[in-house]
Every structure is written in structure tokens, then in C-alpha cells.
Amino acid sequence: MKSRVLLAVLSAAAALLVPACRRGGGDEILVGEYGSLTGTTATFGQSTHNAITMAFEEINAAGGVLGKKVRVIVEDDQSKPEEAATAVTKLINQNHVVAMLGEVSSSRSLAAAPICQANGVPMISPSSTNPRVTQVGDYIFRVCFIDPFQAEVGARIAWEILKLKRVAILSDVRNDYSVGLQTFFRQTFKGFGGEIVAEQSYSEGDSDFRAQLTQIKSANPEGIYVPGYYTEVGTIARQARELGITVPLIGGDGWDSPRLWEIGGEALNGCHFSNHYSVDDPSPAVQKFVSDYKAKYNQVPDALAALGYDAAKILADAMKRAGSTKGEQVRDALTGTKDFPGVTGTITINKERNAVKPAVVLKIENGKFVYVTTVKPTG
Amino acid sequence: MTTFLQQLVNGISLGSIYALIALGYTMVYGVLRLINFAHGDVYMLGAYTGYYLSRKLKGSEPSLLGALVVMLGAMLVCAIVGIVIERFAYRPVRRAERLTLLITAIGVSLFIENGAQLVFGPDPKFFPSLAPRADFIVGGVRLTSEQLTVIALSFLLMLLLRFFILKTRTGKAMRAVSFNLDAAKLMGISTDRIIAITFALGSALAAAAGVLIGMQIPKIDPLMGINYGLKAFVAAVLGGIGNVPGAVLGGLLIGASEVMVVGYLSSTYRDAIAFGILILVLLLRPQGILGRAQKEKV
Numbered sequence: 001m002k003s004r005v006l007l008a009v010l011s012a013a014a015a016l017l018v019p020a021c022r023r024g025g026g027d028e029i030l031v032g033e034y035g036s037l038t039g040t041t042a043t044f045g046q047s048t049h050n051a052i053t054m055a056f057e058e059i060n061a062a063g064g065v066l067g068k069k070v071r072v073i074v075e076d077d078q079s080k081p082e083e084a085a086t087a088v089t090k091l092i093n094q095n096h097v098v099a100m101l102g103e104v105s106s107s108r109s110l111a112a113a114p115i116c117q118a119n120g121v122p123m124i125s126p127s128s129t130n131p132r133v134t135q136v137g138d139y140i141f142r143v144c145f146i147d148p149f150q151a152e153v154g155a156r157i158a159w160e161i162l163k164l165k166r167v168a169i170l171s172d173v174r175n176d177y178s179v180g181l182q183t184f185f186r187q188t189f190k191g192f193g194g195e196i197v198a199e200q201s202y203s204e205g206d207s208d209f210r211a212q213l214t215q216i217k218s219a220n221p222e223g224i225y226v227p228g229y230y231t232e233v234g235t236i237a238r239q240a241r242e243l244g245i246t247v248p249l250i251g252g253d254g255w256d257s258p259r260l261w262e263i264g265g266e267a268l269n270g271c272h273f274s275n276h277y278s279v280d281d282p283s284p285a286v287q288k289f290v291s292d293y294k295a296k297y298n299q300v301p302d303a304l305a306a307l308g309y310d311a312a313k314i315l316a317d318a319m320k321r322a323g324s325t326k327g328e329q330v331r332d333a334l335t336g337t338k339d340f341p342g343v344t345g346t347i348t349i350n351k352e353r354n355a356v357k358p359a360v361v362l363k364i365e366n367g368k369f370v371y372v373t374t375v376k377p378t379g
Numbered sequence: 380m381t382t383f384l385q386q387l388v389n390g391i392s393l394g395s396i397y398a399l400i401a402l403g404y405t406m407v408y409g410v411l412r413l414i415n416f417a418h419g420d421v422y423m424l425g426a427y428t429g430y431y432l433s434r435k436l437k438g439s440e441p442s443l444l445g446a447l448v449v450m451l452g453a454m455l456v457c458a459i460v461g462i463v464i465e466r467f468a469y470r471p472v473r474r475a476e477r478l479t480l481l482i483t484a485i486g487v488s489l490f491i492e493n494g495a496q497l498v499f500g501p502d503p504k505f506f507p508s509l510a511p512r513a514d515f516i517v518g519g520v521r522l523t524s525e526q527l528t529v530i531a532l533s534f535l536l537m538l539l540l541r542f543f544i545l546k547t548r549t550g551k552a553m554r555a556v557s558f559n560l561d562a563a564k565l566m567g568i569s570t571d572r573i574i575a576i577t578f579a580l581g582s583a584l585a586a587a588a589g590v591l592i593g594m595q596i597p598k599i600d601p602l603m604g605i606n607y608g609l610k611a612f613v614a615a616v617l618g619g620i621g622n623v624p625g626a627v628l629g630g631l632l633i634g635a636s637e638v639m640v641v642g643y644l645s646s647t648y649r650d651a652i653a654f655g656i657l658i659l660v661l662l663l664r665p666q667g668i669l670g671r672a673q674k675e676k677v
Contacts, residue, residue: 211641
């Protein structure tokens with residue numbers, strides 16, 4: 001572990017020292033993508049990568065960007081933050097990419113963002129929701145909402161939709177995303193007048209949650225907020241039911257994976273989570289995306305796919321408006337993104353480089369994510 | 380109080396798993412004075428064998444018979460793996476320095492871990508339900524059939540092992556080898572055969588632990604052996620390495636204290652407790668709780 005941290009530090013240092021000597025060139029535009037193609041959150045990276053590939057195929061078929069074809073070079077970070085730092089360093093210094101797409105997980109985006117910022121390579125995270133990600137610097141953007149809002153939606157699910165007054169929280173202490181959601185959820189839910197009866201934690205990669213769940217059970221909550229990723233959430237749901245906990249679980253977009261149901265199964269029935277879009281949305285843009293994606297990959301696209309698609313399209317749009325692939329100009333064009341018609345809604349990038357968008361609430365019923373309602377951001 | 384008892388049940392079922400793995404460490408140490416670092420990975424292989432066997436049986440309803448077939452199959456496969464590891468990795472260097480043997484063990488461990496990622500893929504897999512489920516509630520404490528199976532089966536296997544070591548000729552030979560390898564050889568004991576049997580037994584127990592954890596958790600991944608292996612090693616040292624009842628006691632203690640720490644303190648200290656205990660034991664009682672000069676070694 002120590003050696004990995006050291007490696008990450010070294011590669012970050014190397015990134016600072018070695019100036020990028022060559023960018024793009026030829027008749028191709030090189031875009032880097034880093035993501036979790038394998039590991040505990042493998043479906044996050046795979047969905048995002050599928051959608052990004054599809055987006056650029058469409059763009060290239062329509063004539064490319066600035067008369068050139070776009071080529072995506074993807075690096076697998078194995079669901080590990082230290083590997084994410086290595087991956088972007090390689091993409092920038094060896095492949096000389098002009099822009100970066102990734103990551104889903106906030107911890108991994110936070111590991112990579114300082115390297116992109118230092119090299120002046122614009123980075124768009126499709127779906128990292130922790131506020132700190134874009135605070136790294138003015139080259140870091142995202143096309144999704146952020147956690148204070150997502151946690152508010154979680155609190156609304158508990159308070160308004162499920163009418164719960166006593167809620168417990170079980171979060172992943174080693175995950176920036178999960179800790180962020182926990183903090184904001186606690187604040188908002190207490191603000192509504194609710195009570196947090198127990199707070200327990202685990203670490204990503206744990207597989208036995210019985211001790212925490214037993215403590216939670218003894219506090220007798222009416223619901224449990226579990227702001228984690230699908231691998232752990234599915235396991236937690238199963239073990240909770242085995243311990244006789246029958247109350248609903250509530251979560252965020254980290255739940256969104258085709259594998260969630262495979263892992264948790266019936267234990268997840270009646271659970272709710274906040275997400276970026278719903279496949280049931282009747283809007284033509286969503287339905288076209290869903291049917292194209294299904295035709296290509298034989299799978300229903302999750303929200304991470306939709307956001308990956310939007311991130312790629314927004315990047316291409318910014319390059320076109322900038323008339324250049326130079327980091328600085330693309331950055332300025334990205335900052336000016338306004339009312340972009342994306343699959344996950346109309347996207348405007350605000351001055352904190354975040355997207356302001358509504359969230360949807362989904363309910364799990366026999367393996368299906370059923371649309372419940374849409375929550376708009378206030379103010 | 381109910382919560383405490385429930386945590387105790389959780390702790391014992393986790394501890395039984397540690398105990399089963401710890402037995403393999405302690406037996407191999409007994410005969411070869413070797414910390415077999417690849418042992419945790421044999422446990423992982425056991426879990427994966429169980430996973431693929433149960434997928435083969437899929438289609439049939441979860442049944443006790445099916446679970447038994449999966450368990451025995453995994454134990455058999457891992458017993459063979461254990462023999463192969465001993466034959467091709469450890470036997471050639473058995474007469475070399477202790478350090479050579481130790482480094483070989485680490486090498487075997489890395490080989491299995493990375494090989495498994497290549498063959499099975501690095502993504503976690505999830506066990507299907509093997510046995511029909513039922514819950515029992517005793518005085519407010521909920522016992523799942525998985526937990527009961529884990530606890531009962533672990534103790535049954537440990538009793539069988541004890542019987543084997545104390546009452547059979549092969550067991551007697553194992554004790555002789557652990558007492559003095561060369562003297563045992565002079566007495567006409569085929570030490571190579573006894574060492575191979577020791578590896579086979581230890582690996583089979585680890586495989587049983589792997590299948591049991593798959594039934595209980597139910598997540599398995601190629602690196603799952605590292606953490607469980609380390610904790611089981613600590614359990615073996617805690618109980619007195621080389622000592623069979625000690626390994627069981629150590630496993631249960633580590634399991635119970637880990638669950639209590641997570642439940643009543645914080646999950647962040649989950650691993651710290653096992654290694655804290657290890658340091659304390661090494662400082663205060665280096666021979667372990669049950670480790671004595673006059674002891675039953677394997």
C-alpha cells in the first residue's frame with residue numbers, strides 16, 4: 001500500500017517535471033479516458049467507456065471535430081485511486097492527449113485532477129459528484145450534479161416519499177463520495193426535523209457488514225441511508241435481510257449498475273436511490289440514446305453511460321466552439337457551455353464548473369429501476 | 380444485551396472461518412517450521428472452486444446434498460493443489476536455509492494471486508445460494524442457517540482433525556515428524572508422504588473455509604486470501620503456532636474481537652485490532668496462549 005502511495009506521488013511529481021512537448025498532431029484528435037474497466041466498480045468504467053466510444057463514433061460519422069477524427073485512448077485504473085493517477089500521467093506524457101474524460105468515482109477523479117490541472121489538460125468528469133473534484137482547479141469540469149444536492153434528494157426520499165423520521169446511516173469511510181453524502185444527508189435530514197439514530201461505517205472492499213448492521217438494528221431505525229457503491233450495497237442489503245432488518249435502504253447514484261440486482265437480489269425490493277436519469281423518460285433524446293445503446297451493446301444504459309455520452313458530446317462541442325484543441329481555449333469554451341441538450345437533461349456549466357441539473361428518484365422492484373419522481377435543484 | 384449476543388454470534392461465525400484457515404498455517408508450521416504464505420491463496424482457490432462447482436450444479440434447487448458436493452469437491456481440488464505446491468515449490472528447497480523457504484512461499488502466493496486475476500478476472504464474483512435457508516430466533520438473537528452451518532461444520536472438521544492426529548497411525552506419524560524430522564525418518568516414517576498429507580489436510584480445511592465464506596458473505600475475489608490469510612496467521616500465532624487447539628482458540632478470539640471493535644468502536648480499527656493483538660502476544664507471551672514446551676504438535 002505504501003509503495004502504491006509512493007508511486008502515485010512519484011508519478012504526480014513526474015507529471016509536473018516533464019513538460020508536455022507534443023500535443024495532438026496529425027489528422028487525429030487524441031482524447032484520453034481513464035476509468036474502472038475492472039475491479040470492484042467495473043460496471044462504472046465499462047458503461048462510461050461504451051457510451052464515450054458510441055458518442056465519438058457518432059461525432060466522427062458526422063465529420064469529426066474541426067475536420068479531424070477523434071480517437072479515444074482508454075486506460076484502466078482497476079478501481080484504484082493510485083492507478084488513476086498513473087493512468088492520466090501516462091495518457092498525458094506518453095499519448096499526448098489534448099483532453100481527459102473520467103472518472104466516475106470521486107476519489108479517483110481527485111487523484112487524477114491535480115495532474116490534469118498541472119499539465120493544462122481540460123478534464124471532464126462524467127459522474128463524480130463530490131464538490132471537491134472541480135475545486136482542484138479551472139481545468140476540471142463535470143457534467144453531473146454535486147453531492148450536497150444529491151444528499152438533499154436522499155433526505156427528501158426519506159422524509160417526503162417514505163415518510164421516515166428515524167434513519168440510520170452506513171457509509172464508506174475511505175470514499176470521498178460516500179463521506180460527502182453522509183455529511184450532507186445528516187445536515188439536511190436533521191434540518192427537516194428528522195433524527196439520525198445511528199451512524200456506522202465500513203471500508204471499500206469489506207465484505208462482512210454484520211457487526212455494523214447489528215448495531216444499526218439495535219437503534220431501531222425506519223430506514224437506512226447507504227451512500228456506497230453497488231458491490232458493497234448489494235452485499236449489505238443481503239446481510240441486512242439475513243439479520244432481520246426489513247426497513248428500506250436509501251442510496252445515491254453509486255447504486256446504479258446492472259449488477260446491483262445480481263448481487264443483492266430480492267433484498268433490494270422497495271429500496272430507493274437518487275440518480276441522473278431514468279430510462280423510462282419519454283423524451284426523444286433519451287429514447288434515441290437508449291435504443292442506440294441497446295442496439296450496439298445489447299444492454300440497457302445506466303446513468304453512468306448517459307453521463308459519459310454527455311461528457312464526450314460536450315467536449316466535442318467545446319472544441320468546435322473554441323476552433324482549437326489547445327487546453328486553454330477548450331477550457332474557456334467549456335466554461336461557456338450553456339443550455340446544451342444532453343441525454344441527462346439540459347446542461348449549463350456554472351462558474352464553479354459544475355452542471356446544475358435535476359435528479360430523479362428510482363425505486364427498485366424485482367430487478368427493475370422504476371421511476372418515482374424528479375427533484376429540481378432549489379435556488 | 381441481545382445486541383451483544385448477536386455480535387457474539389457474528390464474531391464466532393467469522394472466527395470459525397479464521398480458525399479453519401489458521402489450522403493449515405499451524406499444521407504446516409508444525410512439520411516444516413514454515414510460514415506458508417500461500418495458504419490464504421489456497422483458501423481463495425477453494426472459494427473459486429466452490430463457485431464454479433455450484434454454477435455447474437445450477438438449475439437444481441438449493442439443497443443440502445448440493446452444498447455437500449460443492450464443499451467436498453472444493454476440498455478435494457485444494458488438497459491436490461496443496462500437494463502440488465509442496466511437491467514443486469517447497470520440497471526442492473526444503474534443505475535450504477529457512478529464509479529461502481519463506482521467500483519461496485511469498486513467491487507462490489504472488490503467483491497464485493496474479494494467476495487467479497488472469498484466469499478468473501479481477502472482478503468480484505457472487506456465490507449463488509447453496510443450501511435452503513432458514514432462520515432461527517433464540518432469545519432475540521437471530522441465527523441464520525448459513526451461520527449455523529459455518530459454526531457447526533467448522534467445529535466438526537476441527538474435531539475430525541483432532542481425532543485424526545491423535546488416534547490414527549498417520550496422525551501419530553505427523554506428530555513424530557513435527558517432533559523431529561530426522562529422527563522420524565530414522566524410525567522408518569516416510570516423511571515426504573507425511574508432509575504431503577499435512578499440506579493436503581491444511582489446504583482442504585482452507586477450501587472448506589472458502590466455500591463457507593462464499594455461502595455467508597457471498598462476495599469472493601482473487602485477492603480475498605490476503606486479508607483473511609493474514610488474520611488467520613495472527614490467530615495461529617495468538618494460539619501458539621504449531622498448536623492445533625490454539626489455532627482454533629486464536630481464530631475465535633480474533634473473530635469475536637474484530638466484530639466487537641466494528642460494532643462498538645469503529646470499522647476503521649477493524650484490522651488494527653488483529654495486528655495490535657499480534658504485537659501484544661509477541662511482547663507478553665511469544666509462545667502464544669496455549670503454546671508450551673510440552674505440547675501436542677502436528
